[in-house]
Amino acid sequence: MLPDKIKLFVEIFRVAIPFLGRIIIERIQASYHRWTYKAIPSPKNVVIVGGSFAGFELAKRLCESLPTGYRVVLVEKNSHLHYVFAFPRFSVVSGYEKGAFIPYSGIARNAPKGIFQLVQDEVVRISDDSVILASGEELPYEYLTIATGTSQLPPAKLSATHKEEACKELQTAQENIQNANSIAVVGGGAVGIEMATDIKSFRPEKDVTLINSRDHILPQFGPRLQSYALGAIRKQNIKVILGERPQIVAPGSGELRFGDGQTSSYDLIIRCTGQTPNSGLIMDWSPQSVSKETKRILVDPNLRLENLGDEAPHVFAVGDVAETGAPKMGRAGHMQAAVVASNIVKLIQGKPNKLEKYVSNRELEGATKLTLGKAEGVIYITDGGRKEILVPFNRVSEDMDIRRVWGMFGVKFSEGASSE
Numbered sequence: 038m039l040p041d042k043i044k045l046f047v048e049i050f051r052v053a054i055p056f057l058g059r060i061i062i063e064r065i066q067a068s069y070h071r072w073t074y075k076a077i078p079s080p081k082n083v084v085i086v087g088g089s090f091a092g093f094e095l096a097k098r099l100c101e102s103l104p105t106g107y108r109v110v111l112v113e114k115n116s117h118l119h120y121v122f123a124f125p126r127f128s129v130v131s132g133y134e135k136g137a138f139i140p141y142s143g144i145a146r147n148a149p150k151g152i153f154q155l156v157q158d159e160v161v162r163i164s165d166d167s168v169i170l171a172s173g174e175e176l177p178y179e180y181l182t183i184a185t186g187t188s189q190l191p192p193a194k195l196s197a198t199h200k201e202e203a204c205k206e207l208q209t210a211q212e213n214i215q216n217a218n219s220i221a222v223v224g225g226g227a228v229g230i231e232m233a234t235d236i237k238s239f240r241p242e243k244d245v246t247l248i249n250s251r252d253h254i255l256p257q258f259g260p261r262l263q264s265y266a267l268g269a270i271r272k273q274n275i276k277v278i279l280g281e282r283p284q285i286v287a288p289g290s291g292e293l294r295f296g297d298g299q300t301s302s303y304d305l306i307i308r309c310t311g312q313t314p315n316s317g318l319i320m321d322w323s324p325q326s327v328s329k330e331t332k333r334i335l336v337d338p339n340l341r342l343e344n345l346g347d348e349a350p351h352v353f354a355v356g357d358v359a360e361t362g363a364p365k366m367g368r369a370g371h372m373q374a375a376v377v378a379s380n381i382v383k384l385i386q387g388k389p390n391k392l393e394k395y396v397s398n399r400e401l402e403g404a405t406k407l408t409l410g411k412a413e414g415v416i417y418i419t420d421g422g423r424k425e426i427l428v429p430f431n432r433v434s435e436d437m438d439i440r441r442v443w444g445m446f447g448v449k450f451s452e453g454a455s456s457e
């Protein structure tokens with residue numbers, strides 16, 4: 038049997054080679070596009086609702102490929118991209134908050150003039166040919182993509198839409214943790230685990246309890262990661278309670294009631310459970326296109342909405358809000374964005390028979406880098422079956438490598454992240 042480090046290396050190599058080839062071709066096409074695209078006075082709109090991992094990538098790709106006569110309009114309620122991967126860490130450690138909010142200027146940095154418009158607003162309604170914004174503005178569309186993701190309680194997701202207030206939300210989370218002696222983290226998914234281990238490793242004096250409704254943590258991953266992570270958590274003296282779904286006795290009371298009726302008090306309860314898909318816009322407009330079970334938007338293999346009817350407009354959905362069968366991870370949204378960008382361009386070119394199909398690559402899209410506190414973590418890859426590669430690491434940068442992350446979104450990290 039090969040050691041996991043070598044298996045990981047082989048896996049990265051296997052994925053990276055075709056990926057690199059594709060990137061080179063895309064760069065050449067983008068350069069050609071930059072010279073050939075011509076801005077015109079009233080272009081048709083290709084509207085994207087939601088500018089996080091999936092929507093950002095789709096906007097960027099369309100800026101590099103839409104033909105003359107069309108432009109991308111991204112409608113996003115947040116002033117900056119919320120880099121949620123860092124939220125658990127930045128809810129515990131202070132000084133880095135600003136870095137978690139990335140300017141959108143990277144989307145069209147190298148795009149031709151006139152191809153991109155960012156609208157900071159909330160879409161409140163969709164019709165057959167336009168989206169209606171909270172400001173009252175109506176924005177006509179020729180093609181529409183829903184990339185509205187999911188909602189979750191803070192600090193997993195934040196409610197503030199402007200950077201300054203969003204930073205304050207993270208600072209409030211830090212103060213709450215600082216002021217509490219006993220902390221219950223409810224939810225044994227990746228977010229709950231990162232939260233609990235960050236609190237305990239940066240603030241070892243705190244009494245931390247992790248509570249999970251199932252008998253095993255990390256239900257979306259395989260048994261090897263589950264038992265490795267559980268071992269690491271227990272080694273850090275975090276109390277673990279499994280198979281319990283406690284109720285908060287009274288709002289703000291800090292008291293949890295467990296299945297046997299017993300209650301426990303905590304200075305702070307952090308809930309890292311329950312993602313709700315933001316599918317309400319489609320629910321109001323085309324309820325038959327939303328799954329009754331999962332509340333996610335139903336899509337066909339080309340990622341177009343299902344059950345819209347033959348005369349329906351061109352509407353797509355990507356990322357966590359879409360029922361694609363893919364892992365709910367940032368990378369899956371990226372891959373889906375590539376398919377939708379290509380399909381929109383093919384439809385504009387009058388090639389409806391050449392549309393790309395999205396097939397989830399679980400190994401690539403579900404690969405995860407899970408931190409287990411200040412100085413530990415694990416890289417994990419699975420095919421959803423028996424194949425599991427697990428490589429622990431013991432160097433985690435305190436700022437979650439935020440400078441490099443900004444670069445990935447096409448922006449130079451400015452000191453203090455204050456200039457944009």
Ligand SMILES: Cc1cc2nc3c(=O)[nH]c(=O)nc-3n(C[C@H](O)[C@H](O)[C@H](O)COP(=O)(O)OP(=O)(O)OC[C@H]3O[C@@H](n4cnc5c(N)ncnc54)[C@H](O)[C@@H]3O)c2cc1C
Pocket residue numbers: 086087088089090091092112113114115119121122123124125158159160161184185186187188189192193194228315318355356357358365366367368370405406
């Ligand atoms: C704390 C945390 C840590 C995570 N860590 C990882 C990780 O390490 N690796 C990984 O791969 N995945 C991770 N994930 C999962 C990953 O973040 C999600 O899969 C990803 O964010 C999904 O991207 P999305 O674009 O589909 O939607 P979301 O990120 O949910 O974003 C949706 C966007 O749409 C906007 N929006 C919604 N409704 C409207 C509207 N009506 N009008 C205008 N704008 C709207 C929102 O403001 C938001 O910007 C993590 C998730 C959390 C919460």
